[in-house]
Amino acid sequence: MSDNKELREKLFYEQKNGYDLIGTDERIALEEFCEGYKVYLDNARTEREAVSEAIRLAEAEGFVPYTYGMEVKPGMKLYRSNRGKSLMLAVVGSKSLAEGCNIAAAHIDAPRLDLKQIPLHEDSEFAYFRTHYYGGIKKYQWLAVPLELHGVVTLKNGENVEIVIGKDPSDPQLVITDVLPHLAKDQLSKGAMDIIAAERMNILLGSIPYDDEGSDRVKLAVMSLLNDTYGITEEDFLSAEIQAVPSYPTRDVGLDRSFVGGYGHDDRVCAYCELKAILDLDKPEHTAVCILADKEEIGSEGTSGMQSQAFECFMEDLCDAQGVALRHCFANSFCLSADVCNAYDPMFAEISEKRSNAKCNYGMGILKFTGKAGKGGTNDADAETVGKLRRIFDDNNVVWQMGALGKVDQGGGGTVALFMSRRNIATIDAGVPVLSMHAPFELVSKFDTYMTYKGVKAIYED
Ligand code: MN
Numbered sequence: 393m394s395d396n397k398e399l400r401e402k403l404f405y406e407q408k409n410g411y412d413l414i415g416t417d418e419r420i421a422l423e424e425f426c427e428g429y430k431v432y433l434d435n436a437r438t439e440r441e442a443v444s445e446a447i448r449l450a451e452a453e454g455f456v457p458y459t460y461g462m463e464v465k466p467g468m469k470l471y472r473s474n475r476g477k478s479l480m481l482a483v484v485g486s487k488s489l490a491e492g493c494n495i496a497a498a499h500i501d502a503p504r505l506d507l508k509q510i511p512l513h514e515d516s517e518f519a520y521f522r523t524h525y526y527g528g529i530k531k532y533q534w535l536a537v538p539l540e541l542h543g544v545v546t547l548k549n550g551e552n553v554e555i556v557i558g559k560d561p562s563d564p565q566l567v568i569t570d571v572l573p574h575l576a577k578d579q580l581s582k583g584a585m586d587i588i589a590a591e592r593m594n595i596l597l598g599s600i601p602y603d604d605e606g607s608d609r610v611k612l613a614v615m616s617l618l619n620d621t622y623g624i625t626e627e628d629f630l631s632a633e634i635q636a637v638p639s640y641p642t643r644d645v646g647l648d649r650s651f652v653g654g655y656g657h658d659d660r661v662c663a664y665c666e667l668k669a670i671l672d673l674d675k676p677e678h679t680a681v682c683i684l685a686d687k688e689e690i691g692s693e694g695t696s697g698m699q700s701q702a703f704e705c706f707m708e709d710l711c712d713a714q715g716v717a718l719r720h721c722f723a724n725s726f727c728l729s730a731d732v733c734n735a736y737d738p739m740f741a742e743i744s745e746k747r748s749n750a751k752c753n754y755g756m757g758i759l760k761f762t763g764k765a766g767k768g769g770t771n772d773a774d775a776e777t778v779g780k781l782r783r784i785f786d787d788n789n790v791v792w793q794m795g796a797l798g799k800v801d802q803g804g805g806g807t808v809a810l811f812m813s814r815r816n817i818a819t820i821d822a823g824v825p826v827l828s829m830h831a832p833f834e835l836v837s838k839f840d841t842y843m844t845y846k847g848v849k850a851i852y853e854d
Pocket residue numbers: 658689830
């Protein structure tokens with residue numbers, strides 16, 4: 393019996409490591425691309441910073457704010473900031489908006505610790521900020537890691553005071569303390585979810601008392617420091633949005649530097665890929681739309697989340713300028729829900745089905761569906777949509793892979809995909825596979841990051 397090698401090659405689907413599929417030029421290109429990404433991630437520690445940094449990059453490429461009533465002509469580069477917390481950009485295509493848009497939608501919020509609205513208190517001559525975690529975190533991962541604070545305080549007169557503490561190397565850093573192992577018998581006998589109660593996730597702010605004989609002397613000293621620097625009082629925290637985020641700079645990881653390690657890859661990595669793709673776009677046929685959305689980690693709610701009509705408002709304004717009905721534009725549009733997926737981790741092989749899971753260095757991950765158990769709570773893209781992607785990616789040398797969110801009964805999650813498909817937009821999930829997702833220090837492969845940029849650009853150019 394002979395080995396029918398040719399027949400196997402013809403009939404079987406085999407995946408190859410991405411590094412075996414590219415040449416020196418692309419190796420250089422992917423390194424360069426990730427250098428830009430590292431800078432963006434360091435400058436985008438919150439959704440507000442992700443928006444302002446994106447606007448800065450977009451304006452440098454000729455994008456202008458769009459207001460209702462402006463003309464919408466081919467080649468125009470437009471954007472609209474939604475309250476400084478989400479952003480929509482468009483490059484107007486040569487075809488009418490009636491023929492639909494190519495959309496990529498990523499989110500720029502990330503798991504973190506928000507300060508409570510009355511955060512400052514003193515306990516045993518230590519001053520603390522109380523926190524309320526945002527998004528799905530393993531709380532214990534946030535103990536004993538350096539933190540920095542980013543956010544805004546809105547004063548009663550409407551003025552916003554911007555707060556950034558800990559980012560500059562000369563700034564102090566902040567931390568939540570943990571129990572020493574020597575005395576952790578009770579703590580370590582608990583389930584991991586109970587290792588730290590949310591109400592104990594208090595950020596240590598200081599220990600030097602104010603020089604007087606009153607009460608809460610350390611709290612007073614800390615509040616005095618904040619008042620000196622920012623002009624705020626304790627009451628001003630009532631109308632503040634301040635986030636504690638890991639204080640790690642984005643760095644190469646691995647002896648071969650094949651990974652980028654940092655805070656907030658989910659989902660600023662896809663946000664940067666689609667942002668760069670639209671900035672690098674030249675006169676597309678279909679109008680290209682890039683969405684950087686807020687609040688995905690808590691269900692895409694709120695005015696800045698993907699369920700908000702702010703998206704309809706922007707798109708309808710563009711359609712009105714061309715005399716097109718929004719519903720016709722949506723019906724003919726295509727959307728990449730650009731969000732990260734889990735990367736196969738051999739150290740935790742039991743949570744995934746290896747053949748179906750996305751793997752690092754195998755390219756942009758496509759997920760036909762996310763959701764839970766029997767595909768509950770997901771946009772399950774149709775075969776035609778997947779087929780279209782296969783054609784576009786293969787025509788443009790985009791290395792990509794089909795992924796799935798772990799074993800069927802292991803858990804699950806969602807993205808903005810179902811909110812886009814509810815608008816009658818053909819939608820599919822696509823993005824960068826991540827190791828240690830939602831941890832204070834996440835990893836992505838440089839190869840997959842670059843391929844996701846290439847993939848979004850190929851969609852925009854289709
Ligand atoms: Mn997430």
